[in-house]
Amino acid sequence: MAFAPQIQIPATYMRGGTSKGVFFNLTDLPLAAQQPGAYRDAMLLRVIGSPDPYAKHTDGMGGATSSTSKAVIVSKSKRRGYDVDYLFGQVSIDKPYIDYSGNCGNLTAAVGAFAVNNGLVDSLRIPNNGEVVVRIWQVNIGKAINVHVPITNGVVQETGNFDLDGVTFPAAEVKVEFMDPADGEGDMFPTGNLVDDLDVPEFGRLKATMINAGIPTIFVNAADIGYTGTELQDDINSDPVALARFESLRAYGALKMGLIKQLSEAAARQHTPKIAFVAPPRAYTSSSGKAIGIDDMDMLVRALSMGKLHHAMMGTAAVAIATAAAIPGTLVNEAAGGVDRQSVVFGHPSGTLSVGAEALHMHGKWTATKAVMSRSARILMEGRVHIPAPQI
Known part of the structure; x- marks a missing residue:
């Protein structure tokens, strides 16, 4: 042949x-x-x-x-x-x-x-x-x-x-500017709320901030799901039960955000939404062995991509983090101290990242005008x- x-x-x-x-x-x-x-x-x-x-x-x-x-x-x-x-x-x-x-x-x-x-x-x-x-x-x-x-x-x-x-x-x-970074049409907060109650069978009722900025992202408090926010990849990715729980959270969040019409559709939409959990600053050692001090950051964030904890932070999720941090009342803003801010430094598994964002409240809704970060x-x-x- x-x-x-x-x-x-x-x-x-x-x-x-x-x-x-x-x-x-x-x-x-x-x-x-x-x-x-x-x-x-x-x-x-x-x-x-x-x-x-x-x-x-x-x-x-x-x-x-x-x-x-x-x-x-x-x-x-x-x-x-x-x-x-x-x-x-x-x-x-x-x-x-x-x-x-x-x-x-x-x-x-x-x-x-x-x-x-x-x-x-x-x-x-x-x-x-x-x-x-x-x-x-x-x-x-x-x-x-x-x-x-x-x-x-x-x-x-x-x-x-x-x-x-x-x-x-x-x-x-390389400086990257995301102009009008709200992802998709309609409200940047698709439920109309800065914080929602999200019912997930594996976790019960959770407080969640669900935002379309950079990429659709669901934020929850680390403490509410049994974590500290200092976890590294192996702490999550080596636990298939934990990964399955996160996937369920993602599916129920996607349904509430209107990204899918039924839970079964989440399996065919692996890239979005992202799941992230946040916490106030705490010292930890990064995956490279670098000591990250409590004064090196405003908050902690860990995020999952394609079903696994990311080794650092997705760029689009960083936009979501910065945008949510700029809006008083979100879980992200509260984890970062609950103060007005146009930039945030957050700790992730590989170290820290600084991201800036501008958000305005107009006509009863929040809108993001720009988010900026440096990459290479x-x-x-x-x-x-x-x-x-x-x-x-």
């Missing part, structure tokens, strides 16, 4: 923030993959190496974690005032499924550099030295993002001395990925 040779697709493997993924220029994809649909999904799944019942991604470019099982498609934007359109796909590890229901804030930091390197930004806007603001339309959630890309001698600067907890080596700082990004490898041709 004759077998067809593999197809080759130009691609760039990039780290953005505490995530990494495979980046594609839309026009480099096979024609059948330049449109949404089964062929594109099959291609991206094969590139990453999913579904993988061994949960290793040995036969693909993925890293078998929620932070490394990601794909990005960037194209020159036809929208006035934007440079590129950015589509993100969270690739399931063990299922043949790609979730497009939300953005990846960490990889957003790499989209700007990718756009410049691939000629998707007008060369007249790129200084010889300084920075270029890459204007991004985030396709998944229909929002604007500005990424400030440092330029040295006419090319993207990737090296630098900016340290980001959760990333091993320093790099150049760099190319890990570029060339061509090789995969067997998808059979659809």
Whole structure:
């Protein structure tokens, strides 16, 4: 029996923030993959190496974690005032499924550099030295993002001395501005409340702040679910009973937020909403062995992504944290001291992160105007990925 040779697709493997993924220029994809649909999904799944019942991604470019099982498609934007359109796909590890229901804030930091390197930004806007603001339309959630890309001698600067907890080596700082970051249409608080009572069989009745900012996120108090907020990955991820309880919490929260119509739909919407638990400051030792003191932070946050505790913090969840912290009365604001603030420093498993946000109360509702954070990004490898041709 004759077998067809593999197809080759130009691609760039990039780290953005505490995530990494495979980046594609839309026009480099096979024609059948330049449109949404089964062929594109099959291609991206094969590139990453999913579904993988061994949960290793040995036969693909993925890293078998929620932070490394990601794909990005960037194209020159036809929208006035934007440079590129950015589509993100969270690739399931063990299922043949790609979730497009939300953005990846960490990889957003790499989209700007990718756009410049691939000629998707007008060369007249790129200084010889300084920075270029890459204007991004985030396709998944229909929002604007500005990424400030440092330029040295006419090319993207990737090296630098900016340290980001959760990333091993320093790099150049990249400022990311999420404009009007409320995710989706309607109220930023979909129930209309800053705090709700959420009934979850495994926990009983919990106080919860449910917000659509950056990414739909459900916040609960760590103490209410039996944690301190200082937990590291193994404390949660090695406990299948705990993970199942968190997934149930996520499903009931998604139902109350109106993201799904029945509980069974949560299994097919793994990327959103996120679950996070918050607590007042407390000293702990990060996953790298770094001592984090009580004075190093305003609060503690631990968040789950794709069913597992994240090793640091998702960028979009950081936007949700900053936005909720800026609004008096939310569980996040209360954990951070219950004071007015436009920025917050929170402790996560890998260290700390500072994020700023602006929120306004208008016409009886809260709205977020902007959220800002610093990340870093760099190319890990570029060339061509090789995969067997998808059979659809």
